[in-house]
Amino acid sequence: MEQIVNKKQFKFTLDWTVLISAVVLPIIGYTLIYLSKTLYFKDGAIACWPTGGVYLAAMLRLGYRIWPAALLSEFTINQLLFSDGKLSTFIVNTLISPVTVIDVLVTTFLIHRIIKRRNPLERSEDIFKFVLLLIPSPLVTNTYGVTVQALAGITPWASFGDVLRNWLIQGFTSYLVIIPMLLTWSQRYVDKQKSLKKFAELGCLLLLVIIISWTTFSSGYPLEYMLIPPLIWAVFRFGQRESTTLVFIISVIAIYGTGHGFGSFAKHSVVLSLFLLQSFICVVALTTLILSGVINENKKAAAKLKRANDELEQRVEERTLELQQAKIIADTANQAKSEFLASMSHELRTPLNGILGYAQILQRSKVIPEKEHKGINIIHQCGEHLLTLINDVLDLSKIEAKKMELHPKDFHFPSFLQSVVEICSIRAEQKGISFDYRLNNQLPIAICADDKRLRQVLINLLGNAIKFTDTGGVTFKVEVLENGMIRFLIEDTGVGMAPDVMEKIFLPFEQVGSSEKQIEGTGLGLAISHKVVSLMGATINVESQLGVGSTFWFDIEFMEAKEWTNTHNTQKGTVIGFESEKRKILIVDDRWENRSVLVNLLQPIGFEVLEATNGEEGLEKAIQEKPDLIITDLAMPVMDGFTMTKHLRELEEFENSLIIASSASVFDFHRHEAVLSGCNDFLPKPVQVEELFSQLQNHLQLQWIYEQSQKLATNSLYLAETSVMDIPPASALTTLYEAAQRCDVADIQAAVLEIERLDKKYKAFTEKVLFLADEFEMEAIVSLINIYIIDCN
Incomplete structure (x- = not known):
């Protein structure tokens, strides 16, 4: 049932197409011929006969079904324009009309058969075929028409050749001017670059063509071929629709001017004038068509190439995505392990910050007995070993993430x-x-x-x-x-x-x-x-x-x-203050233990310390108190350290303020992100006193005040006596070295006893080692033995 309805609808549409064509084609044809008659030469000659071009364009676009409308149009036009009341004239017009339509049908069939494209003007190759196929049509029709008129006595046999030549050229000229314009204007056209600037450019181009054409064909200046550059401009910038329309306008102006005796084509001989004029129109039309075809091909080739590139890029992206997905699947286990290790190391460093921080605070205390100091030193040493293990875990994670960087030091x-x-x-x-x-x-x-x-x-x-x-x-x-x-x-x-x-x-x-x-x-x-x-x-x-x-x-x-020896051998003692006015430091951290470590390190040496539990509170206190330096954590609730730092940097009074980021995450991208947000430095957790004081000294330009301890003086005395000590052989030092590396005080004491049994002359050396072991200075023992092992070797 649906198919029957569709067939009826199609038949209905077909009938209406034929009916509308039967009305429209005579109107268009008559209008164009009337326009051509107004452009007649003085002796009645005409440069362009447009009806054949109109019928051929209509059949190319609408199909063969409109041939009745074309026949009716041709008959009506011939009777209206050339009827003189004589029977012979009526018969001649009646005989010419069917031949004209048959010739158009044959030409349409050949174009469809050979070019096989809905638009025969898209490619330069098709345009050449199209032009060649147009030549037989006026040849047959015009030869037949002139012969019929000669037989009827309308055209003298003596003028047969001139009339036939004129009819052939005017028919071919009309094909080249009328058909391309009608075909391009009947196509669906979408301008993707519509703009006021482009419309203005088209208006200037049209005005330029009209001025050149009018100047050429209303005076004696031979400027007709100056019209070719604007046509080329129109083809490149706009397309076939605009360029074929300009060709039509130029042709109308040229025919009008030459027909009224103006321009370089106006000669005493009408035949010569027509030949020059029609040759010019054909050259302009052919140049425009061929150039537009070449440009269309280039545009399509570029579009095809772009599509190919897009398809290739899409295939590459799809393949890359497949490889990435495969890699993600393959690396899932390793990635999960790396994330776990990174997370766990962060969580371990956070409480370790409190352990090592308070160990360092207690080491600086003057009220704790010497015996308890040794226990605190053990806590600190064990914490340092644990920190080393955690850092090794981080290194493993960095290696797997391919984010390893070097951190040189002396x-x-x-x-x-x-x-x-x-x-x-x-x-x-x-x-x-x-x-x-x-x-x-x-x-x-x-x-x-x-x-x-x-x-x-x-x-x-x-x-x-x-x-x-x-x-x-x-x-x-x-x-x-x-x-x-x-x-x-x-x-x-x-x-x-x-x-x-x-x-x-x-x-x-x-x-x-x-x-x-x-x-x-x-x-x-x-x-x-x-x-x-x-x-x-x-x-x-x-x-x-x-x-x-x-x-x-x-x-x-x-x-x-070169400065390493001086830097590491000069023992300045404990920092007890600084030589300048009192400085104010704001600590921003959501964990009280982290704030407490910094407060207890900084307050005893003369700093005024303020505290804030998140970035929002830190921002408010910074604006109110205007501290000399801010130490902020990065990951905090309400507002994190990154956001707080960015807000502070937006304020004019805090553009150059000193801000140090402190975090348990020591990944390099966190350091870089902290710097990008506006921080001046990065202090990793657990906080090391030496690094903290070094950054404060650098940024606040401080001069520290040190306290020389009796222990340091005693150490200096022992170090001064090194040159007069007798050193045991390397074989005896190996056991002592391994015990010191393990931080095993009992094994160190046992190794010292073995050395004393070797010879009493090593007593000075063994006493020195026992003193350092008693102070839990394991690194000092290792460094000392390293030097002696090298010397023994």
Whole structure:
């Protein structure tokens, strides 16, 4: 039923199309012919006959079904325009009308058959075919029409050639001018760039064409080909609709001017004038059509290329999304672990801030007995060890997140190397292989570097060498090269590697050697070491021979810390105040224990301390009290530290205020975010007294007042006596060194007794070690033994 209704509707639409065409086509045709008659030359000649172009454009757009309307239109126009009351004239007009319509039908069929496009003017190739297919149509129709008129006596046989030539050119001219304009105006047209500026440009272009045309064809100035640049402009800037309309306007003005004897085409011979005029119109129309076709092709090619690029980008995005999803799925477990470790380390650092903070506060107390001071020192030492473990967890999380950065500092280089050697030599001894440590005497005493990362690299390389060496031994060399760089070289007599394996050893999770050896590690050590050394500006080099052994080395230039000795050997004592007027510090933190630590550290040395529990309260107190410096936590309820800092920086009076961010999160992006929000510095939790006082001294330009203690004086005395002490051999110092590293006071005392049994001349040395152990100065014992072990070697 639905199909029947659709067919009826289609038939109804078809009938109305034919009916409307039967009314509209005669009106359009008659109007154009009447306009052409007004442009007649003096002897009645005409430059353009538009009816054929109108019928052909209508059939190309509406189809063959309008042929009755075209026939009716042609018959009506011929009878109205050329009827003189004679029967012969009526018969001639009647005979010419069907031939004209048949010729248009044939031409329409050929265009559809050969070009096969709804719009035959889209491509330059189609335009050439279209122009060639238009030539036969006026040739057949006009030859037939002139012959009929000659037979009827209307046209003399002597003028047959001139009349036929005129009819052919005027028919072809009308096709080139009328058809493109009607086709383009009948198409659906959407201008995506409508604007007042573009309409103004089109108006200026139209005015320019009219001025040039009128000047050319109303005077004797030969400026007719100056019209081509504006037409090219119209094609490029607007399109076929506007450019074909301009061609029509130019043609009308040219025909009018030439017909009235104006312009360079107006000659004494009407035939010559028509030939020049029609040639000009054809050249202008063809140039415009071909150029518009080329531009349309370029635009479509560009659009096609853009679509291809968009599709390619879409496919790339889809593929990238697939890979990202696959990577997310693969990394889910690791990411969850990293987030857990980061969260837990943050939660552990927060209470540890109170433990270490109050341990440091109690260490500065004058009312606590000496015996209790030792317990507090033990608490502090244990807290420091726990903090080191937590930092190691954070480092693991950073490595997995690929956000590892270097944090260089000054440190004693020989002691650092000796600590690495002690760790690795124990492993070598347990495995039953030799470990040879060769040190260059020209090494600097102190350097500036990231000691933790450098230790990580050396232990990884030395650990691999020991792991893959079953016979022979491992040699560790550190020397200064001629160019001032320091070379670290690890050589072993292990299993070695084949060339194809050496290319993959620095990739993550790549392991070499037997399966038993691979089980011992994760395959990340060399990859991490390679990354760290790259961050230091160097490259790990490797040479290996299968079954013989391997050699790893890298060269790095370190800055020598020349001031390290003075800085670390000058013991100034406890800070008890500062030399300036009283300073006001605002502490903003939602946890009372964190505020309490800072308050108890700062108030005793002369600072006026204010407290706030969140960013909003901190903002209000800062505006009211105008503190000299603000220390703020980052994560707080109501308003966090980032927001509070940004609000303060927006106020003119706080543009240059000193703000220090303090947080238990020590990830680098939190530090960067704090700086971007306007903070001057970052103080990690747990708060270390030395770092806190260092930042206060730097930002507030303070001069500290120190208290020299009796213990420091006694330590200085013992250090002064170092040069006259007899030192035990390295074999005896090893046990003492290991006990000091473990912070085991009982084992230290046992090791001292063993040394005293060796010889009484070591009594000064053992008393010094016992004194330091009694004060729980484990780092001092380790540093002291490091120096003596190096000297003994």
